[in-house]
Amino acid sequence: MNSETRKLEEHLQFVRAHSPYFAEAWRDVWPEGAPCPGVAALPVTDHASYWAANSAEDNRLLTAPHEEGIVFKSGGTTGNPKFSFFSNEDWREFCGVFGRGMRHLGLQPGERVANLFYGGQLYASLLFFGRSLEESGVGIHYPLAGFVPPEELINTMIQFQIHTLAGAPTTILHFLPELIRAGRDRIELRRVLFAGESMYPDQIAAIQAVYPDCQVQSVGIAGVDFGEIGWCDESCAPGEHYVFDESVVLEILDEENRPIEEAGVPGAIHVTNFRRRLMPIVRYAVGDKGMWLEPVAGKPRRFQLLGRTEKGARVGPMTLYLEDFQAILSRLAAETGHVGFQLVIDHMEQRDRCVLRIAVAQPDAMPAALADTIREAIYAERHMFPDLVRDNLIHPLDIEWVEPHTLLRNPRTGKLRRLVDRRFDA
Template sequence: MKVFPIEEIFEAARTKAPFYKKLYSALPDYSSLDVLPIVDPTSFWNAHRENRQNILTAPLVGGLVLNSGGTSGNPKFSYVTRSEYSSCMEVSAMAFTSAGLVDGHRVMNLFPSGDLYAAFLTATYSLEKMMPDTLHFPMGFLSSDEFVGQIMADFQITAVAGMPSRLYKLFLSLLEQNVNVELDLILFAGEPFFPDQIRLIQKLFPKAKIRPLGYGSVDGGILGFSDFTCLMGEYRPFSDHLVFEIVDDNGKVINEPDISGHIVITNLLRKLMPIIRYPTGDRAAWIESSGVKYRKFRLLGRGNESARIADLNIYPSDILNAANRGQSHTFSRVQLVVKRFSERDQLTVLFVAEEPPVDEKTIVAHIHSALHTAQPVLAKMIAAGLIAPIEIKIGQTKDLIVNQKTGKALSIADLRMAVQTK
């Protein structure tokens, strides 16, 4: 595994990547990480949209290109060399073993594949290259529940790995099919399990451990792992090859436990597309005191940058632009609300209009079409029944959900309740 010194990453970024060259124009030499400005994700991706080379330190020749979110009209891609990707997969394999996977497991890989998404590739590489004595079943995301159930029964699968929405749908189908499988490990990533889902799983598979594979993102890589001291929503950062910071709203580093802030990461495995003091969009708080190796933290949900649903980051600005594109009637503001509905996640989009539209039904139909076009993966998941259909509302500023302490209207309101269990 190649771990780059932070000074080397900084120098490559400052001299070869135009975005960072501009950001660090007043910092000719590296002194310490905490004096570097925190990256503004909007500016970062705007630079990428103008020219991908703006955020790269070398020509894009060999390696991998992965989907990092965005919409069809404004995609966000992440770039890694083959050597960097190999290092990242070593870290991913550590996350698998920390979650309880051992040699001899028969593992059904149900993560999404295709569309340049990384989850299936990550699981495949980790299982086949780093854990050769597991038996890997690379099923993917879209196989029918009947076929998956048949394979699970025929080969007596002992572990499954996938997104909670996909796994939960499968488990409901197994119950209906009366498939006899005894799982002892259920691994998930990309989104949380919720109490209603946990209850069914514990009923179906009373001996199974339900473990998160880790905390991460395509941009930042695998950032944290969950060992058996962690409750749901708790992780430990991979601090041997990552600088993991929690900062307050003013960018000041928080070292004290139980004070919430924004996660900012610096990845020491990547130099082609440097990730230096980059906000993940999540909030967290330290649980353990400073000085503890792999210091434990608790995730506290998304910040105000994007909503996360079914392993996708949904940005309010992208939704607003998609809805307004090509329309004479434009909306001034949007709020994304994520909640649980009929045991599935649901995204409600509230558009603020200065004046009520004359033909609201037609406009809502246009918005649905525009959002499905802009977010094709989200549309596929809705069609597959993994998440509830998007709910569109048109209202006024007074209809927005606000912060109860400050009264400020939220761009994103996540109303889901995570479960805290061993």
């Protein structure tokens, strides 16, 4: 047994002994007192029960009382927020591992980096990127945040000769016209580091049309709810990353939750983090599709992101969950009489767009006011949605009334595709 396998097994034993939620979830496959059956023998974590157990009071997921550390909000809605709990040690490990991965980006000693991620209101990205950059041991951190007034960003970049911006793609594109107005003789953008959402070819082209030599790079893949997943270096094509083998077991599973080991076959990404102790992450579906790019023997192994799975969608820097749309439409079922729905995500004019397709018997008879009611209900649950629309970072929510037979289905199984992500279509 190598050291990584031993660490994984020890971690699973710790989780089995100290997390009431996982002790119950694993009871059938791992009875108390029995040896560890291995991570692949454990069930895939059910999101609904996992987050229900991870409550602010009477928490059944955590392995110990939360007496020191930090708490973040990791999505959810007004009525059903999701929180991520870290001990101080878990937070140090998270940022430390990710920071070591950032060393592969080619950052130079003394490189000045403006941090345009968001913080406050229990949002993690500003703090996480800053701490990770410090842990990387390279670069100088300027924590300006994504809500910085444009003139302050421009003045700070000029005063300190900052040539690197880090932030969500929508934030970087939001500030690009201001950089252009300031003039290339005053601001020279040499590197953009992005995270939180994909950077699409039209967005990269818009940056490089103004700054042809600017490198546009993914910081890496991580989420406050599931931790670190992948790092990249200058050889990685868009969407390509290497697994954080020192802390993570990454699995790509098919529709029957069977592991996919061969390269080039898409599946759903699941992660087990064997360093995160307080709030365990075991066989957790992160919501992204991916595929291996290298044989199983490769270490660290390289993989490709392929858009979102059907659990939720990343629209700009915001995550939308199908269960929340389902709940809202269920409340309005008497008015809509709908028999199904589908979310379609695409990308146009350098911004993401979400289309809610609602299947009804007579689409042409549906009143426009009802679509407005549904839109406002969704905006009320996800306050970030109208804020991003107002700031011109994403398109407004489109609602389409359609006939049931027009909803897209899986051609092999005939199952309804609840989420259709067209942003990665060739």
